[in-house]
Amino acid sequence: xxxxxxxxxxxxxxxxxxxxxxxxxxxxxxxxxxxxxxxxxxxxxxxxxxxxxxxxxxxxxxxxxxxxxxxxxxxxxxxxxxxxxxxxxxxxxxxxxxxxxxxxxxxxxxxxxxxxxxxxxxxxxxxxxxxxxxxxxxxxxxxxxxxxxxxxxxxxxxxxxxxxxxxxxxxxxxxxxxxxxxxxxxxxxxxxxxxxxxxxxxxxxxxxxxxxxxxxxxxxxxxxxxxxxxxxxxxxxxxxxxxxxxxxxxxxxxxxxxxxxxxxxxxxxxxxxxxxxxxxxxxxxxxxxxx
Amino acid sequence: xxxxxxxxxxxxxxxxxxxxxxxxxxxxxxxxxxxxxxxxxxxxxxxxxxxxxxxxxxxxxxxxxxxxxxxxxxxxxxxxxxxxxxxxxxxxxxxxxxxxxxxxxxxxxxxxxxxxxxxxxxxxxxxxxxxxxxxxxxxxxxxxxxxxxxxxxxxxxxxxxxxxxxxxxxxxxxxxxxxxxxxxxxxxxxxxxxxxxxxxxxxxxxxxxxxxxxxxxxxx
Numbered sequence: 001x002x003x004x005x006x007x008x009x010x011x012x013x014x015x016x017x018x019x020x021x022x023x024x025x026x027x028x029x030x031x032x033x034x035x036x037x038x039x040x041x042x043x044x045x046x047x048x049x050x051x052x053x054x055x056x057x058x059x060x061x062x063x064x065x066x067x068x069x070x071x072x073x074x075x076x077x078x079x080x081x082x083x084x085x086x087x088x089x090x091x092x093x094x095x096x097x098x099x100x101x102x103x104x105x106x107x108x109x110x111x112x113x114x115x116x117x118x119x120x121x122x123x124x125x126x127x128x129x130x131x132x133x134x135x136x137x138x139x140x141x142x143x144x145x146x147x148x149x150x151x152x153x154x155x156x157x158x159x160x161x162x163x164x165x166x167x168x169x170x171x172x173x174x175x176x177x178x179x180x181x182x183x184x185x186x187x188x189x190x191x192x193x194x195x196x197x198x199x200x201x202x203x204x205x206x207x208x209x210x211x212x213x214x215x216x217x218x219x220x221x222x223x224x225x226x227x228x229x230x231x232x233x234x235x236x237x238x239x240x241x242x243x244x245x246x247x248x249x250x251x252x253x254x255x256x257x258x259x260x261x262x263x264x265x266x267x268x269x270x271x272x273x274x275x276x277x278x279x280x281x282x283x284x285x286x287x288x289x290x291x
Numbered sequence: 292x293x294x295x296x297x298x299x300x301x302x303x304x305x306x307x308x309x310x311x312x313x314x315x316x317x318x319x320x321x322x323x324x325x326x327x328x329x330x331x332x333x334x335x336x337x338x339x340x341x342x343x344x345x346x347x348x349x350x351x352x353x354x355x356x357x358x359x360x361x362x363x364x365x366x367x368x369x370x371x372x373x374x375x376x377x378x379x380x381x382x383x384x385x386x387x388x389x390x391x392x393x394x395x396x397x398x399x400x401x402x403x404x405x406x407x408x409x410x411x412x413x414x415x416x417x418x419x420x421x422x423x424x425x426x427x428x429x430x431x432x433x434x435x436x437x438x439x440x441x442x443x444x445x446x447x448x449x450x451x452x453x454x455x456x457x458x459x460x461x462x463x464x465x466x467x468x469x470x471x472x473x474x475x476x477x478x479x480x481x482x483x484x485x486x487x488x489x490x491x492x493x494x495x496x497x498x499x500x501x502x503x504x505x506x507x508x509x510x511x
Contacts, residue, residue: 029293047295067344109366114307115297115298115299117307147294154293154296179297216342216346
């Protein structure tokens with residue numbers, strides 16, 4: 001049984017057995033949940049399908065959320081990519097479009113998979129689905145990479161937090177980006193150690209990011225932070241796959257995130273009292289919505 | 292915790308606590324009321340009261356009362372559905388410093404005028420805690436098969452009910468007994484590892500002085 005107290009421990013165990021992190025996690029979870037591996041795989045495959053459906057729906061949607069604050073931006077991004085106006089390359093632009101799409105579907109009360117939360121639900125699928133499309137990868141490999149994301153996510157949840165109310169946005173969009181980065185590395189053939197470095201590098205880039213939702217809604221800045229989280233994941237994965245290492249080991253980065261989250265004032269942890277939520281425009285929006 | 296707590300649940304957005312959790316509170320209220328109520332009044336506290344329109348907390352609670360699960364895509368249309376199905380509803384913003392910031396108090400009335408009160412709090416990640424049934428303060432989360440057994444506060448009642456469970460080979464995962472005052476209204480909340488069938492509920496109700504018992508199936 002694995003305790004999920006350390007990502008390095010996952011990496012070491014995977015290395016020792018000559019397996020990918022995903023295989024190790026799937027085997028362990030099947031044992032812990034007393035269910036066959038096939039059943040867990042099927043359940044994860046169903047989640048991937050919901051993710052793909054949400055992306056497809058959001059990419060063409062024009063409707064707005066109940067508050068009117070979000071909806072339609074993914075469509076703009078997609079049209080821009082389709083028109084060949086990508087500034088930073090097709091993979092990144094497509095990833096951004098999907099991240100916006102899924103986050104907008106969430107804001108509009110559509111069906112999503114919390115990954116690890118509803119507020120950060122666009123990051124992991126945007127990265128993995130885009131890599132799948134661009135590299136013609138099998139569904140099976142993408143499903144497996146979700147077990148890597150989940151395994152690392154369990155360590156983050158146990159040793160720090162995946163809740164904005166507890167640890168700020170670093171714990172939600174930061175964790176999602178870190179999980180996506182590791183899954184992307186595995187998907188593109190990187191080693192378990194590279195997955196850990198990618199996870200560390202993604203998390204390091206957003207340490208201290210606060211959770212300051214306008215009017216307390218999972219919309220502004222959450223939807224666009226899904227896009228930046230997905231980009232962050234691709235950056236970290238790209239660096240790790242090039243052989244770049246994180247100087248601070250991943251488990252220590254997670255410890256730092258926990259300490260930062262604890263030190264963060266309450267006004268910046270999902271209470272909508274500080275940060276962007278406390279700007280004149282946000283306060284006006286909040287007044288208009290509450291009316 | 293397992294992998295599906297991290298990649299999952301599959302749910303309708305936008306918020307696990309304000310939407311998915313709210314559906315579950317509504318669902319428990321439906322079970323306790325014994326089906327779809329004729330009319331409900333829902334009091335919202337704290338963050339639920341502040342942000343319910345933007346998070347669709349109102350639609351979510353109504354959806355739960357109509358029997359939907361947190362991943363049902365009809366949640367966003369639940370208010371219209373409730374009107375079609377003849378369930379009247381009213382929302383009120385309330386204040387109470389004592390309760391968790393994401394709390395709803397649901398007062399339901401059935402066709403015969405019988406009133407049921409359920410109060411629940413959404414405590415994060417879509418998980419909930421039920422903290423009041425009618426006039427009695429309780430605590431359970433809907434993860435197990437849960438039996439609510441109201442009874443008079445007299446000796447032997449608990450033994451009689453638990454013996455019935457033992458006879459059927461049902462293991463009690465957790466059990467608590469609550470009462471309004473000594474010798475007054477009381478309630479057993481029994482969470483079990485195995486599925487509880489309807490016949491067992493009838494047997495429990497046949498025990499002397501046990502009033503209408505309620506069986507709640509796991510909501511996760």
